[in-house]
Amino acid sequence: MSPFGDLGRTAKNLFAEAFFEAVDSVDKGLDPSNIREAYIGSMGFGGGQIGNAAALLTEHARMLHVPTRKVENACASSGYAFRDAYLAVKSGAADLVLAGGVEVMNDLSDVRKRFWLGVSGDTEWERLAGLTFPGVYAMMASRHMHEYGTTPEQLAAVAVKNHANGARNPKAQFRKEITMEKALASPMVAHPLRLYDCCGTTDGAACVILAAKEVARKYTDTPVWVLGSGAASDHLAVHDRESMTRLEATVRAAHAAMRGADLTAKDVDIAEVHDCFTIAEILAVEDLGFAKKGEGGRLAVEGTTARGGELPVNPSGGLKAKGHPLGATGAAQVYEVFLQLRGEAGDRQVPSPEIGLTHNVGGSGATCAVHVFGP
Amino acid sequence: MAGIVAAGFYIPRSAITSEAYRKAAGHFSGDGIAEKSVAEFDEDEITMAVAAGDRLLADVNLGMVHVLAFATSNSVTGAALVAEALGIDPAKARDVRGADAGEMALAGAIEIASRDEIQTLVIAAEAPRSDPSTTEEDPLGAGAVALLVTSEGVPWSGGPGPSQSAIRRKVGDVGAASVLLSFLTTLEPSKITGDIDVTGALKSREYVTYERYLAMRRRASPRGTEYSQGAYVSLPAYLSEKKARYRLVGEACTECKRVHFPPREACLGCGARSWVDIPLKRTGTVYANTVIGKGAAPSEFLEQQLATGDYATAVVELDDGPRITAMLTDVEPAAVRIGMRVRMVFRRIYAQEGFVRYGFKFAPA
Numbered sequence: 001m002s003p004f005g006d007l008g009r010t011a012k013n014l015f016a017e018a019f020f021e022a023v024d025s026v027d028k029g030l031d032p033s034n035i036r037e038a039y040i041g042s043m044g045f046g047g048g049q050i051g052n053a054a055a056l057l058t059e060h061a062r063m064l065h066v067p068t069r070k071v072e073n074a075c076a077s078s079g080y081a082f083r084d085a086y087l088a089v090k091s092g093a094a095d096l097v098l099a100g101g102v103e104v105m106n107d108l109s110d111v112r113k114r115f116w117l118g119v120s121g122d123t124e125w126e127r128l129a130g131l132t133f134p135g136v137y138a139m140m141a142s143r144h145m146h147e148y149g150t151t152p153e154q155l156a157a158v159a160v161k162n163h164a165n166g167a168r169n170p171k172a173q174f175r176k177e178i179t180m181e182k183a184l185a186s187p188m189v190a191h192p193l194r195l196y197d198c199c200g201t202t203d204g205a206a207c208v209i210l211a212a213k214e215v216a217r218k219y220t221d222t223p224v225w226v227l228g229s230g231a232a233s234d235h236l237a238v239h240d241r242e243s244m245t246r247l248e249a250t251v252r253a254a255h256a257a258m259r260g261a262d263l264t265a266k267d268v269d270i271a272e273v274h275d276c277f278t279i280a281e282i283l284a285v286e287d288l289g290f291a292k293k294g295e296g297g298r299l300a301v302e303g304t305t306a307r308g309g310e311l312p313v314n315p316s317g318g319l320k321a322k323g324h325p326l327g328a329t330g331a332a333q334v335y336e337v338f339l340q341l342r343g344e345a346g347d348r349q350v351p352s353p354e355i356g357l358t359h360n361v362g363g364s365g366a367t368c369a370v371h372v373f374g375p
Numbered sequence: 376m377a378g379i380v381a382a383g384f385y386i387p388r389s390a391i392t393s394e395a396y397r398k399a400a401g402h403f404s405g406d407g408i409a410e411k412s413v414a415e416f417d418e419d420e421i422t423m424a425v426a427a428g429d430r431l432l433a434d435v436n437l438g439m440v441h442v443l444a445f446a447t448s449n450s451v452t453g454a455a456l457v458a459e460a461l462g463i464d465p466a467k468a469r470d471v472r473g474a475d476a477g478e479m480a481l482a483g484a485i486e487i488a489s490r491d492e493i494q495t496l497v498i499a500a501e502a503p504r505s506d507p508s509t510t511e512e513d514p515l516g517a518g519a520v521a522l523l524v525t526s527e528g529v530p531w532s533g534g535p536g537p538s539q540s541a542i543r544r545k546v547g548d549v550g551a552a553s554v555l556l557s558f559l560t561t562l563e564p565s566k567i568t569g570d571i572d573v574t575g576a577l578k579s580r581e582y583v584t585y586e587r588y589l590a591m592r593r594r595a596s597p598r599g600t601e602y603s604q605g606a607y608v609s610l611p612a613y614l615s616e617k618k619a620r621y622r623l624v625g626e627a628c629t630e631c632k633r634v635h636f637p638p639r640e641a642c643l644g645c646g647a648r649s650w651v652d653i654p655l656k657r658t659g660t661v662y663a664n665t666v667i668g669k670g671a672a673p674s675e676f677l678e679q680q681l682a683t684g685d686y687a688t689a690v691v692e693l694d695d696g697p698r699i700t701a702m703l704t705d706v707e708p709a710a711v712r713i714g715m716r717v718r719m720v721f722r723r724i725y726a727q728e729g730f731v732r733y734g735f736k737f738a739p740a
Contacts, residue, residue, distance in 0.1 A: 047605065114674040115605030122700075123606050124616070125637055128724060128734070129700040130667055130676045130688045138665035139690055139700075146663075146713045191666040191709075239690045239698040244663055 001335045004204035004323035005173040006106040011045045011053075012060040014205040015102040018328075019061040022098075022207040027220040030209065032061075036094035038068035039085045041078025041101030042327035046108045046116050057102060066098075072327075074120030075276060077101055078206065079231075079330030079360025079369030085210050086229050086371075095215045100207035101332070103325035113201070120363040122237035133276065134198055136238055136364045138190035141279040143244040145192065147294065150282065152192060154297030156183035158278035159196045161300045162314050165307055166321025168348040173202050173323030197278040202323030206331035208338070224341045227263065227355075228372040230256025236366045245294075247365035250287035254359070257370040258289075261355075265289030268311065268372070269353035270340050272333035274361035275318040281305075284359055285313060288370070312350045315340060330360035330369060337373050377489035378528030381568035382559055383431030383521040385423050385500075386546060388705055389413040390580045391588050396513070399585030405514030411547025413583060414502045414517035416591050416683045417704055417722040421453040421733065423519035424500040425460040425721040431496070431521040432461060434568050439494055439523065443468040444484060446476035446499040448550035456733065457498060460621040460721050462654075476551040477520070481531060484524040492526045501550035507592050516547025520555040529566050531558065545577050590682045606673065613732055620734035623657055623719050625697060626650035636697035655695045657719035658740055662698055664689040666708040675725040687711045691737050705738040716740035 001021065002014040023030055040054040049056055054068040071081040078101025085099035108116065118132030126136060144150045160180055166172040178196060186195035216223045232252035235241050241248065258264060265288060273288065275281035282296035290311055291299055299305045305313035316322045316336040319329060337356035339345040356373045392410045397403035405411070414423065424445055432440075443463050445454035454468035471480040477499035484495035503515035540557040543549075549556060559571050583591070616638060618624040625636035629651055633644035636655060641648050666687050672680045680686060687708035692698045703711055704722055717737035724734045 111674055111677075112605065114672070114677065115607075118673055119606040124608050124612065126700045127606055127673050128608065128675070128732070130672060130686060130702045131665075131700065132671055132673050134671040135665050135667050135688055139663040139688070142665060142713065143663040188666070188668045190668060190671040193665075237700065238663075239700045244690065 001171055001206040001332055002204050003171045004202050004325060004332070006201070007203045008107070009104070009203065011048060011102045011104045011205070012057055014104065014203060015057045015100065015207070016061045018100060018102070018205040018207040019098070022209050026209070027222070028218065030219050032063055034096050035063060035066055035098050035209070036096055037085065037088050038063060038066050038098040038100070039071050039081035040068065041071050041081040041330060043072065043074060043077060043103060043120070045102065045104040046112065048104065063098070073367040074362035075274070075324065075326045075329055076360045076362030076367045076369055077327040077330065079333070079358070079371075080367065082208060082330055082334055082371065083229050083231050083369050086226055089210050089212050095212040097210045098207060099210060099331055100205065101328035101330060102205035103327045104203045105201045105325070106203050120366075125239070126237050133364065134190040134193055137277040137279055138193045140238065140244050140283070140364070141192050141277070144279060144282065147245055148297070150297040152184060153180065154282065154301055155192070155197050155278040156180050157300035158275065158281045159183045159320055161306055162275060162318040162320040165315050165348055166317025169317045169322055170346075172317045172321050173200055174317070174321045193277055193279070199276050199319040199324040202325040204323060204325035204328050204332070206328045206335050208331050208334045222342055224338050224373050225375065226371060227374045228257040228260030229369075230254060230258070230260065231367070231369040232256070233367050234365055236363070238364050245283065247283055247287050247361065247368065249365050249368035250284060250359065250361065250370070253368040253370040254288045257357075257372045261372040261374070263355060263372060267355050268357045269355050270315060270337065270350050271311065271313050271357040271359065272316060272318070272336050273313055273359040274329070275314055275320050276324055276361070278320070280361065281313065281318065288357070288359060307348060307350060312353075315345065315348050315350050330358070333358040333360060334371065341373060341375070376528075376530050377485045377524065377526050378530040379522050379562065379567060380525050380528040381431050381435045381523040382562065382571050383427045383429070383569050384556065384559060384571065384573055384576070385426035385430065385519045386412050386573070386576055387414045387418060387423070387517050388581055389415065389583050389591070391583055391585065395582070396585055396588070402510050403513045404510045405547065407544055408514050408547050409544050411514070411516035412518055412580070413588055413591055415704060416593055416679055417724070417736065418517070419502050419723060420447045420449060420451050420500040420519070421456055422722050423502065423517065424453065424457045424498045424521070427500065427519035427521040428457065428461045428496065428498050429721070431523060431569050435523060437462055439525070440496045441467065441493045442484070442487070442495040444471050444480040444495055444497045445469070446471040446480040446497065446551045447501055448472070448474045448476055449501070449504050459617060460733070462622055463496070474550065477553065477555045481522065481524070481555060485531060488524050488526045494523065494525045497522045497524060497555070499552040499555045501552045503592070507589055514548040516549050518546055518549045518552055518556060520552050520559055522555060529562060532561070542573060590684075593682070610728070610730055618652065621721060623655045623735055625653050625655045625695070627653045634696055636693065636699060655693055655697070659691040659693040659717055659737070661711060661713050661715040661717060662690045662692040664711050664713060666711075675727065679725070689737070691717055702736045703738065704736045
């Protein structure tokens with residue numbers, strides 16, 4: 001994984017850094033020419049290379065001639081790239097596959113950036129009602145508060161927790177702890193969401209290499225296994241969904257992933273969930289089955305999801321503090337769980353987790369990919 | 376005798392006093408004008424004409440309208456759009472322009488009614504388009520009048536001139552709508568279908584400061600948002616759903632009768648792909664809401680936000696069932712609550728590539 005942040009670097013440069021780190025990290029060595037397929041998540045980094053972006057990225061990572069393609073599902077692009085890579089291995093078509101993602105957004109002018117923000121909601125109806133994603137998630141938050149009494153303090157507690165984790169992650173965009181007071185005093189972006197309820201605009205890249213069961217031990221003695229993969233979609237616009245306080249795509253993707261792994265939510269030791277906004281983490285912990293519907297707001301407040309809690313959520317800092325380079329986020333979640341399960345997460349290491357989960361959402365929940373990992 | 380059988384009018388909810396205007400602007404040249412009505416940022420001649428027309432048509436069968444005449448003194452071509460927003464065939468619409476466009480349209484309507492029994496919906500609307508820093512702007516108000524003319528109605532006497540009108544004192548100069556608005560106040564309510572109590576409507580207005588007045592006055596062209604470099608809805612794509620956008624017309628599945636709004640390609644209930652138009656009730660309830668602050672507005676709405684500040688957007692649950700996301704207007708954004716009753720209004724949404732996109736918003740019911 002490249003550093004995440006406002007970096008002044010190009011997409012191919014960030015992607016190459018993530019890719020070569022992945023290759024170099026393989027214990028017994030890996031020749032990139034053995035990679036059979038490449039799946040690259042990206043929104044299109046601000047229009048920089050909309051067509052054939054994957055070829056540009058793999059070419060500059062010196063993977064000339066590999067079958068490559070861009071996978072685009074908004075913020076869930078590389079969650080889906082990872083799933084596609086997993087399915088390629090699982091099908092027996094390829095025994096060594098790359099899943100990655102990249103985004104660069106900070107090089108855009110202000111007006112151009114505003115045309116790229118919110119492109120993954122329903123453009124014809126939600127956007128033309130004046131919304132980008134803060135507004136869409138704000139309405140979901142307003143509804144969650146209305147139905148379940150969720151409070152601004154509970155939202156802020158998610159931000160405080162994730163910033164505390166991000167402070168220990170050398171690759172995070174925001175490496176500063178924040179206080180509840182600071183979060184609650186930050187400017188309102190889209191009522192009831194304040195600045196610290198929202199993730200930033202991030203550049204970055206992440207890569208993961210998947211190997212078939214038969215060949216994995218050629219590369220390492222300590223592989224992390226994909227135990228389950230689930231994905232689902234939903235109405236693009238939130239107004240078309242039956243509920244605005246439940247992401248049906250998350251519920252269904254999680255169900256499929258858990259069934260594949262033959263596990264339940266109780267078995268999960270660590271989770272990287274899609275917290276593009278603080279309300280999104282609250283929805284996620286409910287929809288993934290870690291809390292009852294309506295009670296997700298309590299988890300961060302009570303410390304359950306803190307790094308030392310019963311179920312650490314977003315030990316990397318999450319999208320909130322680590323950063324959210326749209327197309328790279330899903331792969332970066334897998335990167336974190338990989339490190340955590342191997343005990344290689346440094347200052348932010350959770351004590352010996354066995355089962356890890358990643359949860360990657362596209363937009364306001366139109367797409368979702370969930371993966372479960374273990375020994 | 377040919378004349379008026381039904382009427383409707385629209386005066387924006389905001390007004391400014393000549394005193395407040397003069398104090399802040401340093402000038403106010405409008406003899407006999409004590410206060411004038413002020414259109415919202417998202418209103419213009421077209422939206423006000425639709426509002427006046429909608430009020431008239433609330434009590435009148437659409438089939439009574441043979442011709443629509445849209446009159447304004449400004450260089451605005453809007454008859455076809457006004458017709459579509461009212462559910463009238465745009466082929467029946469014509470524009471009448473000029474300082475006395477309202478009188479010309481009404482006189483023409485009376486002539487064809489008495490000669491050929493052709494029934495005309497005359498709508499005159501006016502909003503200032505001058506430079507707000509000049510004295511030319513001072514007397515200009517905003518408003519619209521709709522009159523339905525048939526071969527048997529209340530004849531038009533010519534009415535009091537706009538300068539003598541008591542209405543002018545409260546509304547300001549409303550150009551092509553002036554004479555018709557004054558005429559409206561002389562009509563005997565029992566002889567006319569529709570609400571014609573203009574004086575009554577002026578009692579519950581909100582008074583704005585001159586600073587707010589300037590914010591509500593749109594400038595000619597949006598800065599920097601003309602050409603999208605990312606999210607984009609083409610004009611043909613936008614207009615392909617205009618019955619939904621202009622009139623809140625949904626679609627009912629012909630097989631299982633399930634109602635969808637906005638339109639979709641296959642019925643969510645049974646999968647059928649054949650539809651019948653169903654105009655939805657234009658009222659609903661706020662289901663979820665937000666106030667869009669700095670940094671959260673798409674580029675298309677940046678100009679509006681810079682001019683008039685944060686705005687409210689909501690998911691509205693329509694009384695007929697479907698939910699839809701919409702901007703709210705004519706409301707203090709912070710005052711919006713889940714459960715608030717709202718009604719649809721036809722407004723300007725945004726401008727891009729030289730075209731104004733019109734559509735629905737919701738206002739407090």
